[in-house]
Amino acid sequence: MEDLPEPLLSDIIKRITRTGDRNSLSIVSKQLYDVDAEERGTIHVGCGLHPATESLSSLCSRFPNLWKVDINYSGNDDGSFGVNFTKQAVKGGLLNL
Structure with missing residues (x-):
């Protein structure tokens, strides 16, 4: 996961619409936490x-x-x-x- 570029992660996160799913995703890694914060x-x-x-x-x-x-x-x-x-x-x- 850490090897994926941030623009790709950002695009993936934008497609997740349920808040609970976004909350769960943001605790997986620091990178996902940061990208999720930028996208909300x-x-x-x-x-x-x-x-x-x-x-x-x-x-x-x-x-x-x-x-x-x-x-x-x-x-x-x-x-x-x-x-x-x-x-x-x-x-x-x-x-x-």
């Missing part, structure tokens, strides 16, 4: 990660080409908290991380 444009943050922590900043640092971050956090009194950051917010600095 969106991430979804569930209730296990509070959006006000540095964990979110860490995620955004790992995926430098994000254009969308969906946050769905059930932590308010009414049980809901949802935010959607688009490319402008992520890349334009509106999302302060």
